Amino acid sequence: MAEFLQHLVNALVLGGTYALLGIGLTLIFGIMRIVNFTHGELFAFGAYFVYLFAMLLGFNFFIAFAIAVVGGCLLGAAIEFILLRPLRGADIETTMLVTIGAWIIMQNTELLVWGGVAKAITTPFPETPLVIGAISVSPLRVFVLVIALVLIGGTYALIHRTKLGMGMRATFQDSETAELMGLNIRGIYTATFSIGSGLAAAAGALLGPVFLAAPTMGDLASLKAFAIVILGGLGNITGATIGGFLLAIIEELGAGYISSGYRDAMGFLIIIAVLLVKPTGLFARAERIG
Amino acid sequence: MGQASTNKQALSLEHVSVNFGGLRAIADVSFEVQDGEVVGLIGPNGAGKTTAFNLITGFVRAFAGNILYHGTQLNGLRPHEIAALGLVRTFQRTSVFPNNTVFENALIGLHRRGRSTLWDTILALPRERTSEKELADEAWDILRTVGLDMRASEPAGSLPYGEQRLVGVALALAAKPSMLLLDEPVSGMNASETVKFMKLIEAIRARGMTILLVEHDMRMVMGVSDRVVVLNHGQIIAEGTPAVVQRNPEVVQAYLGRGAARA
Amino acid sequence: MSRYAPIFWLVIFLTVPLWLKDQYFLHVLIITGIFIIAAMSLNLLLGFTGQLSLGHIAFFGIGAYASSLTSVGFDVELFGVVRVVHKPWPAVAGLIIGTALAGFCGFLIGKLSFKVRGAYFIIVTLSFAEVTRLVALNWVELTQGPMAINNVPPFTVGLPGLGYVALWNKAYYYYLVLFIAILAYILIARLVGSRIGRAMVALKENESLAVSIGIDVTRYLILGAVVSAALAGAAGSLYAHYVKIIDPDVFHFMYTVTMIIMVITGGKGTLAGPIVGGLIFGFLPVAVRSFASPEVQWMIYGVFMIIIVFVLPQGIVPAVTQWIESFRSRPPNDTGPALASLATSRKED
Numbered sequence: 004m005a006e007f008l009q010h011l012v013n014a015l016v017l018g019g020t021y022a023l024l025g026i027g028l029t030l031i032f033g034i035m036r037i038v039n040f041t042h043g044e045l046f047a048f049g050a051y052f053v054y055l056f057a058m059l060l061g062f063n064f065f066i067a068f069a070i071a072v073v074g075g076c077l078l079g080a081a082i083e084f085i086l087l088r089p090l091r092g093a094d095i096e097t098t099m100l101v102t103i104g105a106w107i108i109m110q111n112t113e114l115l116v117w118g119g120v121a122k123a124i125t126t127p128f129p130e131t132p133l134v135i136g137a138i139s140v141s142p143l144r145v146f147v148l149v150i151a152l153v154l155i156g157g158t159y160a161l162i163h164r165t166k167l168g169m170g171m172r173a174t175f176q177d178s179e180t181a182e183l184m185g186l187n188i189r190g191i192y193t194a195t196f197s198i199g200s201g202l203a204a205a206a207g208a209l210l211g212p213v214f215l216a217a218p219t220m221g222d223l224a225s226l227k228a229f230a231i232v233i234l235g236g237l238g239n240i241t242g243a244t245i246g247g248f249l250l251a252i253i254e255e256l257g258a259g260y261i262s263s264g265y266r267d268a269m270g271f272l273i274i275i276a277v278l279l280v281k282p283t284g285l286f287a288r289a290e291r292i293g
Numbered sequence: 294m295g296q297a298s299t300n301k302q303a304l305s306l307e308h309v310s311v312n313f314g315g316l317r318a319i320a321d322v323s324f325e326v327q328d329g330e331v332v333g334l335i336g337p338n339g340a341g342k343t344t345a346f347n348l349i350t351g352f353v354r355a356f357a358g359n360i361l362y363h364g365t366q367l368n369g370l371r372p373h374e375i376a377a378l379g380l381v382r383t384f385q386r387t388s389v390f391p392n393n394t395v396f397e398n399a400l401i402g403l404h405r406r407g408r409s410t411l412w413d414t415i416l417a418l419p420r421e422r423t424s425e426k427e428l429a430d431e432a433w434d435i436l437r438t439v440g441l442d443m444r445a446s447e448p449a450g451s452l453p454y455g456e457q458r459l460v461g462v463a464l465a466l467a468a469k470p471s472m473l474l475l476d477e478p479v480s481g482m483n484a485s486e487t488v489k490f491m492k493l494i495e496a497i498r499a500r501g502m503t504i505l506l507v508e509h510d511m512r513m514v515m516g517v518s519d520r521v522v523v524l525n526h527g528q529i530i531a532e533g534t535p536a537v538v539q540r541n542p543e544v545v546q547a548y549l550g551r552g553a554a555r556a
Numbered sequence: 557m558s559r560y561a562p563i564f565w566l567v568i569f570l571t572v573p574l575w576l577k578d579q580y581f582l583h584v585l586i587i588t589g590i591f592i593i594a595a596m597s598l599n600l601l602l603g604f605t606g607q608l609s610l611g612h613i614a615f616f617g618i619g620a621y622a623s624s625l626t627s628v629g630f631d632v633e634l635f636g637v638v639r640v641v642h643k644p645w646p647a648v649a650g651l652i653i654g655t656a657l658a659g660f661c662g663f664l665i666g667k668l669s670f671k672v673r674g675a676y677f678i679i680v681t682l683s684f685a686e687v688t689r690l691v692a693l694n695w696v697e698l699t700q701g702p703m704a705i706n707n708v709p710p711f712t713v714g715l716p717g718l719g720y721v722a723l724w725n726k727a728y729y730y731y732l733v734l735f736i737a738i739l740a741y742i743l744i745a746r747l748v749g750s751r752i753g754r755a756m757v758a759l760k761e762n763e764s765l766a767v768s769i770g771i772d773v774t775r776y777l778i779l780g781a782v783v784s785a786a787l788a789g790a791a792g793s794l795y796a797h798y799v800k801i802i803d804p805d806v807f808h809f810m811y812t813v814t815m816i817i818m819v820i821t822g823g824k825g826t827l828a829g830p831i832v833g834g835l836i837f838g839f840l841p842v843a844v845r846s847f848a849s850p851e852v853q854w855m856i857y858g859v860f861m862i863i864i865v866f867v868l869p870q871g872i873v874p875a876v877t878q879w880i881e882s883f884r885s886r887p888p889n890d891t892g893p894a895l896a897s898l899a900t901s902r903k904e905d
Binding site: 381401404 | 746752768769
């Protein structure tokens, strides 16, 4: 039982960052209809930015974290502006190829700049874990969960309380009508990609210190983000939040009780299972035919 | 006319309803089409005409009721299975394969008529060749029927709109239907093209084909139909010969005196 | 000219080992040929049915592993109950089994994912590839995991009673790859030039319209997936018996990306596209490796991919074809080709 609870606590910490990744991607996928392969690289970028500012340049860890998130937003906006804006209206496959190209470039840039060896990031948090009964959790992980929850809440508020959020929701419903109604679709797309990228960078900046910053960390992050999006439903933020925690729980329990080697396979098995059992039911919106 | 000569029931809808997210697009609709008959399905925009088409051809599922074609239940069948029963439709907007030539469009339409198997194709057995030649011959026949043989090698998407509608009809005819469902076939055609198209419909029906037609052009519908069914808000409000329907006050009311009065 | 082009190219390809004495180039050509087969198989799905398989390397890897295991043998206990021992078989049996197993996996993936298409198909195939990679990595008893399967035997050619020759020689292996590549090309050309290919293209262009005239979507998409996966599996088998060692890295996503780049650069939906793209990207690493590290090489790939999408979205082959046709059709008027094809077709009547 204690072991089970410990797994759940670990899953909760992981789930918060997964939710951030998933929300970011589901916004981009749902609103812009782009299968975005740079998402995982933004995740890796977040971790490396914290490493750069906190470890190499000696900034305060929290400031480094903030810089990483803002940097992720800016990088996302740049990618959208340079690569995706000119391709608006192109089919899903075309934009996807471009994001794959960008992903390859970004990942290999990271390899060139940082080398293949993973980087450890130290934080101002004490190493001694907090112990509650049979469960122990490090203060850093508590921080990770709290910040993730704050960012999830912030995204909710942004989507439901602001004018930009209203525009994003309208664009998700029907981009043509939204444009006819005078909404600045181009601006909304850039903002969406920027916010989604910022959330991915935040997830990376949070998990980087927990694990390590490695150049290939983005690959699995992208794939897991897709799993979360499918699990939660296209463009569905609540779905992505639940999906993020769900994936983390399944991974933790799968690794703990079945085989740790197959930890990362869980997400993909979920995708296959979901599509097998209920191909369209879990999505917010089925793909249109014709 | 057609209905007098043969009196066998082709298509019948029995108390059919369709829901879209709580919205009732079609409510308890029943009507029949006899073999060899030309029936016009009319009604104002949003009356449920295209939904009825999607329903009959398997693109939309019925919430309640039965749809039968020559006694076979269509509910739950997939579109290609319904086409295999001889019930073939055209589309209002995307009616052709634009990047293929007109001839290739006809060939694609002939899909079900090919006799070669996968192994014939892979191993280039003689049957592949004879089958392909038969298909090509038939494609030319169909293009001549609809008057597009001179356009055969042009990409379908490059044709003027009216001719694209004809390619759509050629595609459907190629599938050798026993019943043809035409979704607004003359929209986008000019007056002379419409007249030609009405002649084409007469020629098609002369081959014994049953036709169900959705159309906004009242002159055209009233001109070619044996019988007209009027839908409004997903329900049938009138049914009968063109002359009877045109005088029906509810129909006139539904159209607010526009189409019906003019026709 | 166009009638003699295939013969011309066939002669070129057939005589390569006679005039190309550089073993390294021959090696690159063999690897390139194997990837061209894989790219052709991907093109059948992507270019003709319109479905992008982002996990195509899974079929390649399954072919490679199945073929290696068939010819090396294995001894595993399934679920701690059944012990399965397999004695080594000849490499050709591996090729057949690898091809068949990959085709079967294509069938399963097709069955599963053609319920959903577009973006979801992409993600399902990607997930499938990751699962196969993790299985190859973790099922150590069968696959040796990261230790790799070593000493994969070469193909042998011969007749019973007359003796066998092992294809260690690069020139022989080149002819084997060329032979399989030509078979694959003919198979794909037959399929796409037939009623089946028309049905696939129709589904890609407008699914609703295609089903309305009686084309069974599932049937043709699954057929495409099976053939495509089987050919990728055959390529994987050729690869395994050539490099003689196979490890889970064979499932790396970058190989799928390489195939995709080959197809879209050459021109998806054209028969020659994967060959042209394959030759370019097969030899690009050779051209840049003297001055570029592997990272820079990959970055060049990435840049190339983006440039192609922006500049030549249709790919090289369609662009060149259009360019040639624009030269040819300049003097005659519009109706020329239409009448010409009408006339030739009528003649056949």
